[in-house]
């Protein structure tokens with residue numbers, strides 16, 4: 001029997017990390033997870049085991065603790081790292097810029113140095129469409145200029161990409177940055193989904209919480225954008241499609257198929273949807289009315305952004321497959337699971 005190829009997933013108990021761990025295990029990879037549980041739950045490891053029948057290796061280690069990560073990698077040698085672990089709240093990053101720069105960038109530098117020193121040749125970075133800022137044209141492709149970041153969080157993604165591009169020039173490594181548009185939805189098993197410790201701020205979880213009655217109503221930020229219905233437009237993509245793109249990127253690296261030492265790809269569907277279209281699609285799909293009011297714009301929001309996915313489609317041989325209906329149904333099923341967990345927790 002050939003030995004399984006080992007992948008380290010940092011932030012593997014988080015939202016996208018846990019879905020990626022599942023997809024990797026199901027494709028026959030050996031997965032080890034590092035997470036400091038700063039915004040996730042250790043029980044996600046149990047959920048991954050329930051879905052896949054395999055329990056991934058796990059350690060609660062902060063990536064800023066380089067010697068602890070080094071020791072972990074000595075015991076668990078890996079061929080590739082997928083690096084999700086990072087702070088990700090835009091508003092909080094404005095309040096705590098130094099914490100964001102230290103946490104997101106020191107961890108990244110530590111990991112790449114460890115790759116260099118331990119001969120790990122493959123690295124995937126979670127980036128974001130926020131690096132495009134307000135796009136000059138749509139759909140936006142990878143050749144578009146990177147704009148000044150709108151928040152310390154977005155700047156950590158932009159600087160992270162710069163660090164990796166510069167490092168790749170002098171390292172014997174394959175590095176891939178994946179620019180996520182708006183990942184939403186949950187695994188079809190309803191065992192994992194978005195499960196942050198604090199209050200969610202993103203559109204999908206807020207729609208779900210409003211529908212289930214955790215919130216009396218929700219706000220639609222901005223009604224005077226230059227869009228057909230006045231609300232902002234985004235490219236929502238099912239989290240399982242995002243997770244699968246990571247598996248494809250890993251395979252490309254391990255099979256030696258990267259065309260450049262540093263590559264980057266958009267992960268979106270290519271379809272732009274407004275906030276109101278999302279709310280109305282949810283109402284139509286579930287029959288539940290959402291109590292919303294249209295209010296002023298939220299600071300820092302871009303008007304519209306959606307991906308040109310042709311490069312990812314042709315180069316990675318990957319395409320988002322889930323529909324908006326899949327995103328809504330899975331997110332709603334997961335919200336109902338979360339409700340059960342809270343009820344058990346409050347007994």
Ligand code: UDP
Nearest residue numbers: 201202203204206219220221232275298301
């Ligand atoms: N949004 C909204 N009400 C909310 C949360 C989000 O109208 O309570 C809008 C937000 O202004 C943006 C879109 O939904 O236009 C997506 O926001 P989200 O925070 O999910 O992702 P972002 O695109 O900011 O990363």
